[in-house]
Amino acid sequence: MLVLSSLLSISCEIEEVGTLNLLTEEIVNVSGERAIVMGRIVAFENIPVEDHGFYFAEEESFLEPMVVSLGATERPGRFVGEVSGLQLGRNYFVKAFVVRNGELIFGNVLSFETLNPSILRFEPLVQFGGGEITITGVNLADDTRVFFGDREAVVREVIFGFQVRVTVPPIATSISEQIRVVTSGVELLVETPFRYAVGKYTLLEEDALEGFSIIENIYFQREDRFFVGMGRDRSNRTTNGILGYENLVWEYDFGKGKWLETGFEARMQRRASDSHTGFVGGGIYQNTVSGPQIPNDNYWYFDGDDFQEIPSPPINMADGFGFEIQGQFYIAGGTLGVGSQVYRFDPATDSWEIRPNLPSNVDKGMVHFVYNDDLYWIDRDKNLFQYNPFTAQSSAISIYPSPMVEAVSDSGGFALVMGHKVFIGLYNNAREMWELDLETLDWGRKQNFAGDVRGVVAGAYAKDGLIYFLRSFAINPRTEFWEFDPEAF
Amino acid sequence: MKNYSAFILTFLVGLLFSTCIDPYHFESERPEWSLGMEGFITTLPKAHRIRLSRVDRFSPDFNGLNRPETLAKVLIKDDLGNVEVLTETTAGVYLTHEDFAAKIGRSYNLEILLNNGKRFISRPEIVVAAPIVDSLSYRSVKTATSNAMIDEVGVRIFAHFQDPPDERNFYFWNMQVSDFQMIAEPELNLNSPFHPTCPRCPNPLDCCRVCYYSERPSPPNVNTAEDSDFNGVYQNMPIAYIKDNGLRFKGIYKAKIQHLSVSQEAYRHLKLVGQQLSLTGTVFDPPPANIRGNLISLDEPDDQPLGFFFASDEIELETYIHPDRLEFLFRPQTLFPTDCRSYVVGIGITKPNDPTAIPADWKPN
Numbered sequence: 001m002l003v004l005s006s007l008l009s010i011s012c013e014i015e016e017v018g019t020l021n022l023l024t025e026e027i028v029n030v031s032g033e034r035a036i037v038m039g040r041i042v043a044f045e046n047i048p049v050e051d052h053g054f055y056f057a058e059e060e061s062f063l064e065p066m067v068v069s070l071g072a073t074e075r076p077g078r079f080v081g082e083v084s085g086l087q088l089g090r091n092y093f094v095k096a097f098v099v100r101n102g103e104l105i106f107g108n109v110l111s112f113e114t115l116n117p118s119i120l121r122f123e124p125l126v127q128f129g130g131g132e133i134t135i136t137g138v139n140l141a142d143d144t145r146v147f148f149g150d151r152e153a154v155v156r157e158v159i160f161g162f163q164v165r166v167t168v169p170p171i172a173t174s175i176s177e178q179i180r181v182v183t184s185g186v187e188l189l190v191e192t193p194f195r196y197a198v199g200k201y202t203l204l205e206e207d208a209l210e211g212f213s214i215i216e217n218i219y220f221q222r223e224d225r226f227f228v229g230m231g232r233d234r235s236n237r238t239t240n241g242i243l244g245y246e247n248l249v250w251e252y253d254f255g256k257g258k259w260l261e262t263g264f265e266a267r268m269q270r271r272a273s274d275s276h277t278g279f280v281g282g283g284i285y286q287n288t289v290s291g292p293q294i295p296n297d298n299y300w301y302f303d304g305d306d307f308q309e310i311p312s313p314p315i316n317m318a319d320g321f322g323f324e325i326q327g328q329f330y331i332a333g334g335t336l337g338v339g340s341q342v343y344r345f346d347p348a349t350d351s352w353e354i355r356p357n358l359p360s361n362v363d364k365g366m367v368h369f370v371y372n373d374d375l376y377w378i379d380r381d382k383n384l385f386q387y388n389p390f391t392a393q394s395s396a397i398s399i400y401p402s403p404m405v406e407a408v409s410d411s412g413g414f415a416l417v418m419g420h421k422v423f424i425g426l427y428n429n430a431r432e433m434w435e436l437d438l439e440t441l442d443w444g445r446k447q448n449f450a451g452d453v454r455g456v457v458a459g460a461y462a463k464d465g466l467i468y469f470l471r472s473f474a475i476n477p478r479t480e481f482w483e484f485d486p487e488a489f
Numbered sequence: 490m491k492n493y494s495a496f497i498l499t500f501l502v503g504l505l506f507s508t509c510i511d512p513y514h515f516e517s518e519r520p521e522w523s524l525g526m527e528g529f530i531t532t533l534p535k536a537h538r539i540r541l542s543r544v545d546r547f548s549p550d551f552n553g554l555n556r557p558e559t560l561a562k563v564l565i566k567d568d569l570g571n572v573e574v575l576t577e578t579t580a581g582v583y584l585t586h587e588d589f590a591a592k593i594g595r596s597y598n599l600e601i602l603l604n605n606g607k608r609f610i611s612r613p614e615i616v617v618a619a620p621i622v623d624s625l626s627y628r629s630v631k632t633a634t635s636n637a638m639i640d641e642v643g644v645r646i647f648a649h650f651q652d653p654p655d656e657r658n659f660y661f662w663n664m665q666v667s668d669f670q671m672i673a674e675p676e677l678n679l680n681s682p683f684h685p686t687c688p689r690c691p692n693p694l695d696c697c698r699v700c701y702y703s704e705r706p707s708p709p710n711v712n713t714a715e716d717s718d719f720n721g722v723y724q725n726m727p728i729a730y731i732k733d734n735g736l737r738f739k740g741i742y743k744a745k746i747q748h749l750s751v752s753q754e755a756y757r758h759l760k761l762v763g764q765q766l767s768l769t770g771t772v773f774d775p776p777p778a779n780i781r782g783n784l785i786s787l788d789e790p791d792d793q794p795l796g797f798f799f800a801s802d803e804i805e806l807e808t809y810i811h812p813d814r815l816e817f818l819f820r821p822q823t824l825f826p827t828d829c830r831s832y833v834v835g836i837g838i839t840k841p842n843d844p845t846a847i848p849a850d851w852k853p854n
Contacts, residue, residue, distance in 0.1 A: 026612065028610060030568070031566070036787070160572050163572075
């Protein structure tokens, strides 16, 4: 009987009702000015409370708390509070609270430290005035302001506290500006200076080559002397039925400001390979418009005084790359035969030798240049390749930023190396010009070409920090001669 | 005759009553909208994947549509404030950049802003280093089935590694899409049953006997472990099991496995998922469970999104399973009596353009 009554009393034990435990459970996420905190009401029944939420304060005494109120609730369980407007890089304390029957009950206290903002990068590094750049950082507040020098820029959007879209103010007196970012009262300086997309085009001659719209030609520069020639006229003008002008080479006379014919006569060559330094040759021979295209194996070297004939390579090549590395002339690719083969001419031995093939087919329509004894070229998928001709190692290192339209604007153009930068652009029927830093591989935009867009570059030269180029046009056939100052605005 | 009529009458009345079944009308409680999230990030740089969907009913009678949650903004934030914005590539599938990788020692939150304005954030997950796996081994295993005449045969893969002492470690081994040699018997090819002159007649083919395909290994077990019983002890741990279906291990099988360190909470979640996946319907099964994830709704605390976001240190493991090094195989092996190129790959697996070409990374030891 005693046992039974004991069992009865045990089974009738009632859990304590009406009490609750309150936990400040976890700091879920903290950023520069925002924190998300989780709390929990632990109870064994539904307990209505008039209010619940969190107290935030910089002192553990909570004398001046920021209160996040989540309102009344009846059910125990988890609740989440989010606070914004915190100060950057400060220590904060937080505790959950409930108001029950007018009584304020607090949970345990947790602490956290808000994060400091910083700037990681911005892109693009070069932009036009009125264009947009995106600054990426951490813990950027919604009140972020951006300054270019002393001028405040328009902030279009602060994205999730880590990116700021900014409209670049118009260029003032300098092509370079220091960017300052002010967020929640904290000023941050961006190490890399912002640069405006500048450049000035000046037309030097409207009809540089006597009405001749030259294409499929060669061009080269010897010190400060510019040469162009050995191409054909776009409209296939003939002289007594013979295609004219293919034999000519012009030189620019700075004194007279004119392109003048040299005495050199080539052998009806066009689509020849060209190192742009004085080695030229190959291509095809065609003396009438409808005549057969015969591979041409004449090669030349302009030594500063005269054109010297050099031996023919063991292959025919048209539209191939030409480049000079350590005084040796290379020809590669082309549209005849294997498009990746490489041959090298050594003036010391006066002979040609075969070299390892390039990793892919190339032709003269692809921009190519030499820097630090490596060959670089941009293929029609916009990949910039670097190739070491001695080890035959190659890799894709960057991507040309402007769009290319197949068979419209994916060929032509030029590349000119000046110091550790290379200027690339003016592809066929395109206006864009870019500057590539070959040490950092950062692309910088330059001003778009100011002339007619539907043209083809026929020559490109560099002198005294200026770029000179010839551009030929099909409409109103002519070849224009332009000067481009990459730093002027 | 009278007794006979009474019998018929009784039968008819009985029949009438037996058809008087009152249908019981009830309304099936349709689950409210809820978010489902699948995905995790690791320390290997790659496009990490987060999949968002709307959870739906799953039963033998009806599987929900499991519709993707599109046009959401998905962010991964670390404890320094760095943010990675994911890009939606296909409906409901969000990818990080190709070079994104979690870092050991950092903690990560997944933040989701749905198109309808709802916001979710995961509880923070810290990345802890995973111990290096010294080597992998495998052996064939037999398991009794309900059919006393046929045992299940499979291959169990073991990882050999030193569990770090003085710290609690939680492990997860995730089977990846794996490659295998498909061995066919083109010499046994028959004409089709609809052949105009000689249906099902022998028509041996010259090609092709060996192809290379990928598959998602089965069964899809969740392999986890925690070191409370072996802290600091060198381990020879079973980390994966691949069932022999008679076709898989006719040639060399290249098993790919992710060796992952996970948090205690992630381990508990994965273990529960594994338990639920391995239910067989016996009295020894654990009860069905509603597995809570670590996502929190910032707008409605009562929302219970499903899924657990975790961040892991990852080590890629792979081993080539040679059939001639297995003690036994499933018999009889499955014949594939035609050109191996006509093998149909599973859903979600890309069929190679030329299945006979050896994959570039195929280097069996």
